[in-house]
Amino acid sequence: MKKIFLILVLAFVGSVADAQTSPETLIKNATVLTITHGTLQNTDVLLRDGKIAAIGKNLKASANARVIDGTGKYVMPGIIDCHSHSMLDTINEGTLSVTSMVHTQDVMNVTDVDLYRELAGGVTTLNLLHGSANPIGGLNTVVKIKYGRPASEFLFPGAMPGIKFALGENVKQSSRPNQPGVQRRYPSTRMGVEETIRDAFARARDYKRAWDEYRANVGKDKNLLPPKRDLQLEPLVEVLEGKRYVHAHCYVASEILMLLNLADEFGFKIKTLQHVLEGYKVAKEIAAHGAGASIFADSWGYKIEAYDAIPYDAAIMTRAGVVVSMNSDSDERARRLNIEAAKAMHWGDLTEEQALRLITINPAIQLGIQDRVGSLEVGKDADVAIWNGHPFSVYSRVDTTFVDGTVFFDRQQDLAKRADLAKERAALEQADPNKPAAQGSSPQAPRRRRPSHEDDTIEGDMP
C-alpha cells in the first residue's frame, strides 16, 4: 500500500519537477503591470538567466528563446503572501509563552500540493510564519515556491530573518475551556501578554549586555568565560540589534498600541503588524512607529476581537502612510490574493496602483526583499505571472507562472497532463492493495499528510 501511495505522490512531484527550464523567455505585446513604473501597453518582457533582462517595445531574443504571445494578456510580478503556513508540517509550538528557539525552516514539506495551487494563482513568494499560540513564537522562513525542488532551493536568498509575535485571544487561550486540575498557561489577559514580552526583552537585553561585555574584554583577559548560550534569547537580541524583523499577530487597537509602545521603549521596530484588523483605529500611531500592516481584505466577525474589523482597513492605513499588504493566512485564500487586493478598490477606493502594491512591492518591503522581487524592473528576479485578463477582474486566471525565469505553473501543460494522470489513477485503483476487501486486502483511504493550515480562521484555529 505504501508503495502504491508513494508512486501516486511521485506522479505529482513529477508533474512539475520537469518544469520547463528555459534560458530565455520573451513575452511579447502584453499589458505590463510594473507596479513601480506604471502600466505599459503593448510591451515586451524578456526573462534571461532568472532575471528580468529587459522591458520595452520590440525586444529581440536569442534564437532558442521561448516566445510567448502576450496579446490581450497581463504580466505582473509574482504575488507575495506575507502570512502563510503552507508547506509547514506543524505551525505552533504552543507549550511555552516564548518559543523563539523553534524554526519553521525545520518543518518544511516540499510535496505540499497546495504550493502548486498557489502557483496557479500567480503566487511566487511566501512568508512562512509560526502560529499565533504564544506571545513570542518561532522564527519565520521566506520561500520562493519552487515546487518539485528540494527544500534548500525554496529558501529566499537574502530575505531578512524574522520572528512571529502574537497578541490577543489566541495567546490568552480564551477559547480553550478550563479543564479541572489543569493549570492554565500564562498569560490569560492582555496585561499578561505585555508582561511576557517585556520580561523576555528584559532578559534579552541583559543577555546581550553579557555578550557585549565578554566580546569587549575577551581580548584583554584570555581567561574570561563566555556567557552560557541561550537559544531562546539569541533571536530576541537580533531583534534588538535590528537584524531580525518582528511579524506580530494582533487585532484590537489597545494591544496594537501596547506593542508599539513596548517596542519603542526597548528601541526596536515592529516590521509588520499581522491581521491588525483594528489598525484603522490607530493608523497614525502605526505610521509613526514605522510598522507595516499585513491584513485580510475583508474577513471579520469570526471571533470577538474580529468583530470591529472593516474592509476599509487597507485604505485607511494606506492613506495614513502605512505600508500595507494583503495576506492569506490560508492555503485556500492564497490562491486568489489578486481578488483580495482588488477589494481595496471596492472598499475604500484605493487606486489600481495602490491596490496592486498590496500584494507585490509592499509585502516585498515587509520582508526585506524589495530589491529582488515585487515589481517588474530590469535586474529583478524573473518571478512573473501571465494572466489571461486583468488580475483584478473576477473573470481572469493565470496562464503561466515563472520563478527565477523557470516555469513552475503552466495551464496548458497542466491540461495536457490530465488524461495521463487520470489513467494512472485508474491503474492505481485497480492495483491489488486498493481493491475492495472481497478481492484484496482491506482498503484504506489515503491519508492527507497534513491539513491545510489556516492559523486564524474558524476552521483551523490554533490547536
Next chain:
Amino acid sequence: MNLLAKLANLLIAISICVICGQTVLAQQIGSVTAQDGVLPPRGVFAIRNARIVTVSGPDIDNGTVVIRDGKIEAVGASVNVPAGAQTIDGRGLSVYPGMIDAGTNMGLVEVPQGANGTVDLSEVGDFNPNAKAIIAVNPHSAHIAVTRVEGITNTVTAPAGGLISGQAALINLLGTSPKEMAVVPYAALVINYPRVTGGRGGEFGGSQQTPDNLSERLDANARELDRLRKMLRDADAYGRAQDAYAKDKSLPRPDRNVVLEALVPYVRGEQPVMFRADREAEIRGAIRFAEEMKLKPIILGGDDAWKVASLLKDKNVPVILTGVFSLPLREDDSYDTLYENPAKLQQAGVRFCISTGDAGAEVRNLPMYAGMASAYGLSKAEALKSVTLYPAQIMNVADRLGSIEAGKMANLVITDGDLLEIRTHIRYLFIDGRPVVLTSRHTELNDAFKNRR
C-alpha cells in the same frame, strides 16, 4: 463623513427629478437607525435610462423599471413613468435582480468563536426537524446589512448539526422582525447525509477525519441511515393517521407529535429536502435515499457533483454548490477542480446554483464565487444566473425572485458596472420594493475613524 453629510450627498446623488410632478426619493430615506427600527416605506419608484439586466430575458440597453408597492410593475425600453413616481436617473448605471445565496446560516450566528451566546445554529440531538431557522434569525445581526449593501438581497438560512438539522428559511435581507424578512419561512428540510469522513455538515459541523477503519465507518453510516429512514416512515404514518382522523372523527384520536408533524410536508414530497453531501459516494447515496423515500432532494455542497453529473441530470436533482472557493477534496484533483465544477454541471445540463456556504460574514463575497466559476469555463451570463435566477428556481421562488420581470418582488440592485466584478460599486438597492440606505456596521466604523488624524 457624518450621517448628515452622507444624507446630503445622497440627496445630490439621487438626481432628483421634480419635473412631471415626481416627488423626491430622498425624503423616503431615513437614517440607518430608523431603517433598523422602521422599514423604509414602499411606494412608486422609477429607474430611468438605465441598462437593465433582466437575467430571464435579453438585456435592455436603455430602459425603465417601475416599482409599485413592493413589486416590479413594468420593465422595458419604452415604459412610461407613472405620475408621482420617485425617480432615479440611471444613466451609466445597470439594474440587476438582487443576488441570492441559497446556502448560508445568515442571522443564526453573530460571532462563532468565543461568544457561544450568539450562536443558534445546531440543536442538541440527531433529529430536529422542528428546529426552524426563521424562529431564531436575528433581524438586527450586523451581518445582514453588511451583506445586502453588496447587492445580495436574499439568503436561504439553514440550521446545521445532527442528522436532521431543522428547517431552513428563505429571507429578504431587510426587516425588523423575522416575519417581515420571511419570503418562505419553511423553505426546506436540512439533512446531513452521513459522511465517510465522519463529522456533520455545516459551517461548524465538526472536523472531518479519514476513518481508521473504513468498513466500521460505513457500517455506522448505514445504521444512521436506518434511523433516518425509520424517522421518515414514522412521519409518513403519522401524517396518514392525522388525515384519517380528520376525515373520520370516530377513529381514535392520534397523539400530536411536533417532531413528526414537522416532517410531513417533506416526506410527502411537497417541500424540498436539502442533503448536505460533498463526496461522490454521499451524493449518490443521498439521491438513492431520496428516491427510496420519495423525497424532493436538493444537494447542498456538491464538491464532487461534477463526478455525478449524469446521474444528477437523469434524476433532475439540483445542486447548491458551496465549494467553489474550497481546496480540492483530494491531493490529486486538478487545481481548478472546484473552480470549474459549475461549468461542468452546466455543460451536463444539471440544475445548479452557486453559494458561499458561509455562516454570514463572508456571504457578501458571493459575486466573486460566481466570477471565479466564470474564469474557469462558465459563461458570464450563466455565472450571473447562478446567483440570481438559478437559486430562485431551485428554491421554487422563481415566480417572485431571481430576475427583473413584471409582477416579481422588487429586489433590485443598481450598480455602476458588472455586478460580479469587485471594482463595481452598488449605487442603489431595493428590497421588497423598499429603498435601502447603503450603510452598515462597516460603513459606520469607516466613517467614525477614517478622518482620525
